Amino acid sequence: MKKMSAIDRILLLLAGLLAAYQIVFGIEGAPALSIWAYTLAFGTLLLAGLLLIIFGFEILDNPLVTVVSTMLPLSLSLGLVWEHWPAWRNAYLVFVVVGFIAVAFTRFYRPGKAAVITLAVVHSVAGLLIFLLPIYMSLRGLAPAGFVFVGIGGALIGVGGLLLSFLKMGKPVISRQMILTILPLLLLLMTAAYVVGFYLD
């Protein structure tokens, strides 16, 4: 297992501080459910950073990582849909709840192909929403151009989430060493993209 370097810790700490800032100042003005969904998303990022600093990369061996790494895109996409796409609020809320339960259930009780497919579907839908919704809204003039940064964060989270999840499933896309090398920077960049995107919204 890769040892965590001082730079890794600094990057994770910065990501955690940005997430904390976002929780306190960055999500005011949204509907109540969006605020709590964003809090869950950025709270997951903050705690993930802190726990990685405390326990090192070994914590990624915990079986809960797959479930937690799903919570982040699901809650963030729910917040966005609830705030910016009212017609799909209830349908997407159902998808999030069912998707989360399905990922958790298959992870612990049906590991293997069913778990991989469930994970891929849930992550892809949530990731694409975080990526495409802000870009679509910016292009249509429904949100400022800077909101695109949330989409960039969505692309990064999609990459990070899938890499981590498939690694946990025992089907890594790139080597474990490489994933661990880029993970702290990826976490920082995605958090920064979200903070900038929400600030410019």
Next chain:
Amino acid sequence: MTQLFTALSRRFRRYLPLFKSLQTGLLVLTGLAGFMSTRCPFMNWQTTLAVAGSLTLAVIGSTILNMWYDRDIDAKMGRTTARPIPSGEVSPTEALILGLVISALGVAWALSMDVLYGIVVFAGLFFDVVIYTIWLKRRTPWSILWGGIAGGMPVLAGHALGSGRIEWVGIVLALAVVFWIPTHIMTFSMRYYDDYQSAGIPTFPSAYGFAKTRMVIAISSILAGAMMALAAYGVGLTLGYWRLLIVLTGGLLLLAVSSLMRPSERANFGLFKYASLYMLGIMLLLMLVVQ
């Protein structure tokens, strides 16, 4: 002049390990958080610096006096044999004089600022050195309760100075520290179990076993989180800060429950580290909230 400066700086470097800078820094920070969270109308940088200065002296003074008294057991424990007194770098008499002088300066400074503040600072020093270290530490594992109470005094003192009296918020803040201290001491007493055994210090693990100690650590962490939330209510956090507090407390609860369900030294040490970060984070949050 240069020679004098060199001699002084060499002496200061010898003394530095006696100060336990991280622990002192955290306790001083709690005092500052207690003071700033009152939103005292007379708050200014001079008073804030004086709080930091007087508390630093009082905490360092009591730490040196503890090390002076515990020099025999420090010499028996692998973790502490390299400390300045057992290693012979600083003589016991020199340490005693240094501890007494710094403690007296800290308490005198605190008393000159405000009598109530000075009394609480003195109480912290008295509980720590006399009740905890000299009287109870070698007799009962429950001495850590008094160690905890001593640790809660800086935040209570800071709050008392800002509000002019002992208020429930100050007491709850102190209780949060009181419940945090056992996680610190018990984690160390498990990690360095053999050291404490060879020094003949009664600890929770030696008296009640590892499983019960882990349970006490988890419950203590949860109580510390609950006290912090109650204090945050008393201080009047805004919604944004509440959300952050909920997230951080959620992390604490998660680790506490996890260490109960899957007990291990690693889980316990992680909980201890997180609890320390949590304490630091919440104290900073209480300081920020007044800006």
